[in-house]
Amino acid sequence: MEPAILDTQAVFDKFPEEPALKALSDLAAAAKYDREELTVTVARENIIPACKAIQAAGYNFLEDVTAVDWYPSEPRFQVVYHILSHSLKRRIRLCVRLDSENASLDSIVSIWPSANFYEREVFDLFGVNFNGHPNLRRIMMPEDWQGHPLRKDYPVEGYR
Amino acid sequence: MPPIAAPDQINPGIEDVIADAELHKHGSDPISDQTMIINMGPQHPSTHGVLRLVLEIDGETVVSLAPDIGYLHTGIEKTCEAKFYQQVVPLTDRIDYLSPMTNNTAYALAVEKLLQLEIPEKAQWLRVLFNELMRLNSHLVWLGTHAMDIGALTVFLYCFREREQLLRIFEAVSGQRMMTSYIRIGGVSMEPPLGLFDDIRAFLLDFPSKIDQYEGLLQNNPIWIKRLKGVGYISPEDAIALGVTGPPLRAAGIDFDIRRDMPYSSYEKFQFKVPVSNDSDVWARYVLRMEEMRESVKICLQALDGMPEGRIVADAPKIILPDREQMKTQMESLIHHFKIVTEGFAVPAGEATSSVEAAHGMMNYYVVSDGTAKPYRVHMRNADYSNLQALETMCKGRLLADVVAVIGSIDIVLGAIDR
Numbered sequence: 260m261e262p263a264i265l266d267t268q269a270v271f272d273k274f275p276e277e278p279a280l281k282a283l284s285d286l287a288a289a290a291k292y293d294r295e296e297l298t299v300t301v302a303r304e305n306i307i308p309a310c311k312a313i314q315a316a317g318y319n320f321l322e323d324v325t326a327v328d329w330y331p332s333e334p335r336f337q338v339v340y341h342i343l344s345h346s347l348k349r350r351i352r353l354c355v356r357l358d359s360e361n362a363s364l365d366s367i368v369s370i371w372p373s374a375n376f377y378e379r380e381v382f383d384l385f386g387v388n389f390n391g392h393p394n395l396r397r398i399m400m401p402e403d404w405q406g407h408p409l410r411k412d413y414p415v416e417g418y419r
Numbered sequence: 420m421p422p423i424a425a426p427d428q429i430n431p432g433i434e435d436v437i438a439d440a441e442l443h444k445h446g447s448d449p450i451s452d453q454t455m456i457i458n459m460g461p462q463h464p465s466t467h468g469v470l471r472l473v474l475e476i477d478g479e480t481v482v483s484l485a486p487d488i489g490y491l492h493t494g495i496e497k498t499c500e501a502k503f504y505q506q507v508v509p510l511t512d513r514i515d516y517l518s519p520m521t522n523n524t525a526y527a528l529a530v531e532k533l534l535q536l537e538i539p540e541k542a543q544w545l546r547v548l549f550n551e552l553m554r555l556n557s558h559l560v561w562l563g564t565h566a567m568d569i570g571a572l573t574v575f576l577y578c579f580r581e582r583e584q585l586l587r588i589f590e591a592v593s594g595q596r597m598m599t600s601y602i603r604i605g606g607v608s609m610e611p612p613l614g615l616f617d618d619i620r621a622f623l624l625d626f627p628s629k630i631d632q633y634e635g636l637l638q639n640n641p642i643w644i645k646r647l648k649g650v651g652y653i654s655p656e657d658a659i660a661l662g663v664t665g666p667p668l669r670a671a672g673i674d675f676d677i678r679r680d681m682p683y684s685s686y687e688k689f690q691f692k693v694p695v696s697n698d699s700d701v702w703a704r705y706v707l708r709m710e711e712m713r714e715s716v717k718i719c720l721q722a723l724d725g726m727p728e729g730r731i732v733a734d735a736p737k738i739i740l741p742d743r744e745q746m747k748t749q750m751e752s753l754i755h756h757f758k759i760v761t762e763g764f765a766v767p768a769g770e771a772t773s774s775v776e777a778a779h780g781m782m783n784y785y786v787v788s789d790g791t792a793k794p795y796r797v798h799m800r801n802a803d804y805s806n807l808q809a810l811e812t813m814c815k816g817r818l819l820a821d822v823v824a825v826i827g828s829i830d831i832v833l834g835a836i837d838r
Contacts, residue, residue, distance in 0.1 A: 263769075294532050294771050320659055322774075323800040327787050341772060341783065341800070345659075345673065348680045352772065373662025373805050384496075399492040399837065408497055415501045 263293040270297070279351045282312035298352040303364045306355055310340070310370045318344045318351060321367075324377035326385045330411040335359040336387055340367075363388035366395075384409035453477050459822070461490050467564060467826060468833030470807075479818050484811045491837035499797040503763030504530055505604055505740075507794060511784075512598040514799055515835040517560050518553035520546075520589075521777040523602035526797075528683055528773035529784040530604045533766050536735060540727040542606035543685040548722040549592070549601060550684075550775070551715040552619070555626070556585045557778030557830075558712050562633060565705070565827035569646050574636050581629050584622050591615050605739040606732030620723055623716050630712055647702040651813040651825035654699070661812060662805030665780020667829055670707050671699040677776040684775075688725075689718050701828040708830075738764045763792030779803050779830050801835035 264270050270290040274280055279297070280290070286309045289300040301309045322341040329335055334356040343350045355364055366389035367374045378389045379398040386407035389395055397404060406413055460471040469490035475482040495514065499507045511526045512519035524546050531538060563578035586596040592611050593601035601608050637643045653663065658671040668675065676693040678686045694710035696703040732739045740759055741752035758764075768790040774783045780802025787796040806829045813825045 293769055294535070296770075296772060298770070321662060322781065322783060323785075323798070323805075325785060325798040325800075327796045339785065339798075341785070345675050350772070350774070352770075371662070372660050373808055376804060376808050397489075399489040401489075408494055413497075415497055 261295060265291045278316035279313050279318055282316035283309060286312065296352060298354060300354040300356065303355055303357060307365050307367060309353060310367050313342055313351065314370060317346055318342045320345055321371035321373050322350065324374050324381060326381045326387055328385060328409065328411045333358055336362050336385060338364065338381065338387060357387065362386060363390055365390050366392040368392055386410065454482055467831055470833055476819055481814050481817055481819060481822060484814050486807050486810060488836050491833045495838045496797055499794055501793065503792050504766060504794060505763065507797060508603055509598065509600045512600055513834060514838060515777060515779065515801060515832050516597060517557040517832055518778050519597065519599050520549045520553045520602050521775060521782060523600060524550055524684065525773050525775045525782050525784045527602055527604050529771045529786040530766065532771035532773060533769055533786060533788050534738065536605055536733045538606060538733055539730045540685065541729045542731045544722050544726055545607050545731065546602055546684045547686060547689065548719055551718045552585060552588065554715045554778045555712055556582060558708050561708065561830045566637060568823050568827045569643060571637060571640065571643060574633055577633060581626065588619055588622065605735055610731055616723055623719050626716055627713060630709060634709065646824055647705060649700050650817065650821045651701045651828055652699050653809055653813050657812050658809065661809040663809045664802045664805065666704050666707050666711065667806055668780065669694065670696045670703040672697040677774055677781060681774060689721050691718050701824050704828040765790060765792050777802060779832065780806060799838060803831040803835040807831055807836060
């Protein structure tokens with residue numbers, strides 16, 4: 260397996276022909292190439308332009324949206340998008356880091372309608388808000404549930 | 420501790436059902452006097468588990484449809500974070516319980532990527548063999564229940580006759596009929612017993628004639644044809660936008676199969692065709708899955724013919740449990756065994772995604788490690804979850820009875836949706 264490249268500039272230098280990196284050259288806050296997987300981090304306000312750019316670059320299929328809670332460190336939440344290209348047969352991972360005070364970002368349902376259920380799931384289990392989502396309600400837990408179970412400060416056994 | 424909700428808040432009444440449908444309603448025209456909100460499931464026999472649908476119907480025509488899921492949510496992703504890496508394997512069996520070894524494979528591939536483990540060839544080939552047998556297993560349950568929903572009860576019994584043989588094979592190799600946990604991090608759990616390959620071969624050589632038999636029961640039946648043809652159409656653009664994968668995507672004319680296009684576990688060494696159709700209706704999905712079963716038989720036979728010799732687990736004593744004999748005779752192995760069981764093994768920090776073509780479509784495992792012996796985050800992406808989002812597009816404007824046929828054709832398992 261190829262060694263990991265953690266420096267943003269080095270990643271861009273290694274893959275000059277990668278269409279996703281070309282499309283994201285202005286928007287990427289960080290990039291890494293680890294275990295043969297490409298990860299690009301963008302700022303919260305750039306998620307919609309980044310998704311549009313990456314879609315135009317041939318990455319046509321949104322696989323999933325999920326999140327990781329890095330509690331107690333800040334920025335706390337890492338929202339992760341896996342995007343696949345049917346023609347290039349490759350995937351790219353897009354990340355956004357969010358602070359715990361303002362855990363919200365724009366919904367990408369307008370670009371990929373398949374994000375609908377996935378964003379609801381992240382909202383339900385992590386308490387991250389997606390602005391502009393058409394139907395942001397709990398999906399896994401009951402409507403009257405309190406708390407967000409996949410947060411690290413939520414006990415595995417639950418409160419009850 | 421948060422306050423306990425009042426009982427009337429726990430059980431949603433009909434007002435909530437109506438409010439639900441109101442929220443899900445698409446388009447701008449208000450509910451007219453002619454439409455009606457009905458509730459289907461979660462105990463309805465044709466929803467393949469505990470799927471609840473809130474339907475708005477105009478006479479017999481579906482105006483809008485909203486799936487309500489979560490009845491089977493057991494927090495598996497949260498539970499994974501409290502277990503050692505090797506203890507997660509039995510949890511993955513319970514995600515898509517019709518193809519447990521496919522789940523095992525996807526999880527093992529993600530962790531092996533984090534560990535950068537080399538898997539011996541024989542283990543890879545065994546994985547291919549059992550992944551394909553799992554596909555047969557899952558497709559047999561799909562065919563049986565799908566036909567039963569349409570009203571052809573007989574097929575169910577025939578399918579379960581063959582599935583019984585498959586379950587016996589799984590039991591012989593792993594000791595368990597359904598929750599096999601056979602595929603482990605670093606390889607597979609044990610050497611297949613002597614004579615099992617002959618049994619599998621006998622089953623496989625006989626199986627194509629059984630597929631012909633199912634087709635003989637269904638293909639010329641006018642009711643079957645009328646209930647399936649032209650029902651549940653979805654355009655290829657919509658299929659991609661809504662995240663559809665697996666047989667429904669290939670039935671919509673998108674030629675993409677992870678086994679061929681992003682090969683894992685030495686699938687690149689096997690010759691097989693990927694059936695594709697352009698009709699994108701329930702019939703096309705039925706025909707395509709039948710073809711997939713025939714292709715799976717070919718892959719399994721290739722795996723049996725070319726099965727390499729050698730180890731079935733990677734050479735990593737600090738990660739893989741030693742075999743019983745070594746553990747009882749060698750001090751070093753005993754220490755490793757003790758350490759793995761009591762403390763687990765540390766996995767280098769990082770994140771990895773694995774992707775496999777399960778019977779229902781693309782199955783991804785996203786595993787994040789913080790360098791300890793327990794996964795920091797495990798996320799499962801199952802085809803069922805996003806295929807379900809396409810249900811409304813497939814059913815809109817069709818008859819209520821077609822909803823049952825379409826649910827059968829997207830082949831969902833609620834364990835994989837709710838996790």
